[in-house]
Amino acid sequence: MSKVLIAMSGGVDSSVAAVLLMDQGYKVAGATFKLFENEDIGIERAKSCCSLEDVLDAKSVAENLGFRHDVYNFGLQFERDVVIPFAESYKKGETPNPCIECNRSIKFEKFLERAMFLEYDFIATGHYARIEKDGETGRYLLKKGLDPTKDQSYALYTMSQEELSRTIFPLGNLKKTEIRAIAEERGFVNAKKPDSQDICFVKDGDYAGFLKRTLGINVAEGEFVDMEGNFLGKHKGIIHYTVGQRKGLGTTFGKPMYVVSIDSETNQVVLGSNEDLFVDSLVAGNVNLISVAELKEPMEITVKTRYKQTEVPAILYPAEDGKVFVKFKEKQRAVTPGQAAVFYDGDIVVGGGKILKQ
Numbered sequence: 001m002s003k004v005l006i007a008m009s010g011g012v013d014s015s016v017a018a019v020l021l022m023d024q025g026y027k028v029a030g031a032t033f034k035l036f037e038n039e040d041i042g043i044e045r046a047k048s049c050c051s052l053e054d055v056l057d058a059k060s061v062a063e064n065l066g067f068r069h070d071v072y073n074f075g076l077q078f079e080r081d082v083v084i085p086f087a088e089s090y091k092k093g094e095t096p097n098p099c100i101e102c103n104r105s106i107k108f109e110k111f112l113e114r115a116m117f118l119e120y121d122f123i124a125t126g127h128y129a130r131i132e133k134d135g136e137t138g139r140y141l142l143k144k145g146l147d148p149t150k151d152q153s154y155a156l157y158t159m160s161q162e163e164l165s166r167t168i169f170p171l172g173n174l175k176k177t178e179i180r181a182i183a184e185e186r187g188f189v190n191a192k193k194p195d196s197q198d199i200c201f202v203k204d205g206d207y208a209g210f211l212k213r214t215l216g217i218n219v220a221e222g223e224f225v226d227m228e229g230n231f232l233g234k235h236k237g238i239i240h241y242t243v244g245q246r247k248g249l250g251t252t253f254g255k256p257m258y259v260v261s262i263d264s265e266t267n268q269v270v271l272g273s274n275e276d277l278f279v280d281s282l283v284a285g286n287v288n289l290i291s292v293a294e295l296k297e298p299m300e301i302t303v304k305t306r307y308k309q310t311e312v313p314a315i316l317y318p319a320e321d322g323k324v325f326v327k328f329k330e331k332q333r334a335v336t337p338g339q340a341a342v343f344y345d346g347d348i349v350v351g352g353g354k355i356l357k358q
Contacts, residue, residue: 003028004120005028005122005123006031007030007111007124008069009054011054011057011196013127013171013195015057016183017169017170018061018124019065028067029120030068030069033078034055034072035074035078055071057189057190061188064186064187074106081101081106083201086101087217090208091219093261093262095243097339099199108158108159109163112167116166125167126170126171127155128169129142139161139290139291140164140165141164141349142157142159142291143347143349146172147174147176155307157290157340157342159288208240217239222235222238223267226270227270235250238264238269244258244333244336246259253271256273258334261357277334280327282328282341283325284326284356285322285353286354287322287324288351289351290349290350291345292351294318299316299345301315301316301345303328303342304344305339312329312332313330314343323356335355336355338354
């Protein structure tokens with residue numbers, strides 16, 4: 001009987017994933033990650049994925065199902081690999097996606113290392129995605145979850161072949177409504193628990209406030225300038241802005257103005273019209289390819305440049321130093337440095353990378 005260690009957040013998804021694994025004949029154990037102390041980052045004890053209540057919910061489900069549950073402290077790794085890079089990215093005028101970095105370094109790399117050390121055969125999570133092995137190439141493929149409203153493949157593009165070969169996503173073929181029905185049928189305490197929202201370690205989406213309060217980052221005021229470099233006013237620090245932003249600029253200009261780009265070297269925020277936000281291409285670095293070992297020639301794909309965005313047609317080109325160049329079929333709005341560009345071939349994830357400044 002194969003042994004699986006499942007990551008349990010205390011939510012309904014990972015709880016039902018454990019049920020499904022047991023029904024499939026696996027020997028299951030559960031693990032919840034301790035990533036930070038809520039009070040240290042200004043979040044109420046019960047208001048994040050690392051709360052005591054979440055741990056107790058996970059333990060309740062494990063007891064209900066009759067398997068072992070442990071808590072693993074990955075706090076030091078989380079601070080080093082997720083929180084600090086998040087802060088550094090904002091200081092460079094980027095808009096990072098720390099959930100992707102958490103998946104990369106904690107939920108798969110560190111978690112898999114721990115599971116293999118403890119002699120488990122696989123790890124599992126409650127992500128809405130699918131893993132299949134290509135019979136022709138022998139490569140493991142990451143595919144979209146069948147429920148388009150819950151698909152999480154965008155945030156998983158960093159997975160390696162080794163990680164994919166050792167990971168199970170039990171929810172990939174199910175819809176959220178089916179998940180909750182199973183949880184209610186089993187009498188789980190978290191059957192009606194709402195889904196987590198936003199970044200787990202940032203309270204109410206106040207990224208700038210988190211950087212100031214918790215990490216002591218307080219960037220200087222600077223200039224708003226137009227596309228030609230003309231002075232328009234003063235801004236309160238580049239960490240307060242992101243490409244595409246219109247509200248919250250703190251200054252009126254007599255017409256709608258949007259953040260077009262952020263220059264950390266000059267400490268300037270460039271403003272323009274909505275039309276100025278549209279671009280025909282992007283360059284991505286830190287690229288991870290999944291469905292192919294390397295990109296040798298141009299490839300027709302669809303691409304997402306934000307998690308909730310609809311994919312759009314594009315051509316993917318290899319570029320220097322392991323980067324890729326993406327040419328959109330139609331111009332796209334507010335393509336933001338620091339976010340991820342994820343490439344698809346139908347429902348298969350080709351790979352992805354971090355959008356770079358051009």
